[in-house]
Amino acid sequence: MSIIDTIRSAIAALAANKLRSSLTMLGIIIGVSAVITLMAVGQGSQKGVTERIRGLGSNLLFIRPGQSQASDVQSAVYGGQALTLVDEDAYAINDPEQFPYVEGVAPQVDFEARLIAGGENTTTTVIGTTPGYQYVRDFYVGKGQFISEDDIARKGLVAVLGDRVAETLFGDRDPIGKSVRLAVGPATMALTFNFRVIGVMEPKGATAIGDEDDLMFIPLPTMQARIPFLRHPQGLSNVFQISVKVSSRGDFDRAEREISALLRERHNVDKDDFVILTQSDVANLEAAETEISQTLWAAMAAIAGISLVVGGIGIMNIMLVSVTERIREIGIRKAMGARQSDILMQFLVEALMVTMAGGAIGVILGVTLSTLADGRTILEQSVQAEVSLVAVILAFGVSAVIGLFFGIYPAYNASRLNPIEALHHE
């Protein structure tokens, strides 16, 4: 029997039992679409991590205040810690003669504040920093200008808005030259200052340290002059983080060693009261955090895989029933000259048609679901979904293999039937 005739007769047999065929298919459809969707979400979260790490900039060291255990990276990043770093530390590191490999230094202080402009208001992170920030973080102003040395010297009340902040406060209007009111502290006794907008940052998106479009930049000395708790006991100004850009990855070890020595000397301590993180340290932390959710998605994809197997068992069940129902047909076909291989192929192709049609519908459904889920917030997690060709081929291939695996036993049974007994079967 030619393969075309076999396929045609399989379609006819399946069409004769439409409800049964579609219910059988449903198991595969659900399994395949779930596997594709969950794999897409897993893939998406992986891609999101990679993008956010890349978004940090390149060849960066982050110096943060922290206790002496350099291994305790976690507390350095998230825990509350003594403010041991001052702006003078940053300026000392930015010394081309002592540290020729340092390409740029950006100290920063950040805090949450409310911004009011016109009728709109929003809560955002305000970062006090220096002009070096743009180059160090590879994050530039898109419109207007960034904080200048002049603004630093004058402790000017000027602000550069993140792309989304600008849109929230000003919509389509041009924010440059407009006034923004900044409020810190509890609403009843907040300190408020008026800043003049001098620039808007280019859109950047989320990186490993958060959503970088939801920020506002002001000159570091302005912040230190206005916010009392940032002042150091010796009259110096604390900073929360110093970002250092070095010329190449190969300089990381040397930079870490020499900068540590400098800071120990400046702070006059034996044990480090700061922590130096490389970009990959930050990336690892981020990765560890997302690993949990990725493991979760992988586990869910595995469960979906189990449902695919259950669907396969359903197919085997139905095929066994179908063979039993059609014993007489098998006898007739054998009497007409069908060989065992013809009967085997007939039932195998029927099983394959069910699983592959189910697989194809499942792929379409899975891709649709992934597209719908992409960019939405589900269970308080923002979901990124990326359907990969591998996932599609895998899910479809697995469904075909399942058809083959679970179809072969009923088909083999059918092919081995004794033609005389089959012909007289009632």
Add this chain to the structure above:
Amino acid sequence: MVKLTDITKVYLAGDVPVPALRGINLGIQEGEFLAIMGPSGSGKSTLLNILGCLDKPTSGTYELDGLEVSALDEGHLAVIRNRKVGFVFQSFNLLRRLPAVEQVELPLLYRAVSNRRDRALQALSDLGLADRVTHRPPQLSGGEQQRVGIARCLVTNPSLILADEPTGALDTATGHEIMRIFQRLNGERRITIVVVTHEREIAAYAHRIVHLQDGQIVSDEPNSSPERSPGGDGGSEASTA
């Protein structure tokens, strides 16, 4: 064209061997019209199944068109069934869901032919079913269903037609109509026909009648006056064998 030598067939009922055929020697010439008669359990269906290569003898040899088929495996037997033999069944054995034309095409599916549809339509019209080609079995009368069954076996141009109680499910008039079709195929196309029946008036159409009892041939006689009435109620005119 058929030569059976010392054919025996033993079935196992549980562990107990039950002999169905006990030393059958039978030769059938090309173009013969043979009836096999005998009571239930005499082994006539078993004999027909062996002739049709659906079953293998326990011992003995079976030559069909000079080919020793008792030694062939299942795959080769399937080819023989497809090429040389046509079956007609008591219960028609049509596939419920297929239209007549696809029923007739069925044996051609298992061999490589290109003009399947044309040959099936031709076979149907040979049997006067040209206006029934799209009908499915439930829409056809018993006689029409059996004629579809005959068309299905004719479409392969078999050298041997084996009919197992072909009139058993039909009324007398229709039964004779079917037998006259066999008579015509035998007379016009020289197709060898073997009919198993337990009805004398059906066997009366054959040129030779073999009686079976307890798995052995008890008589093998030519029918000197085969049924010759091409119309009317043949049932009342059955001749004695």
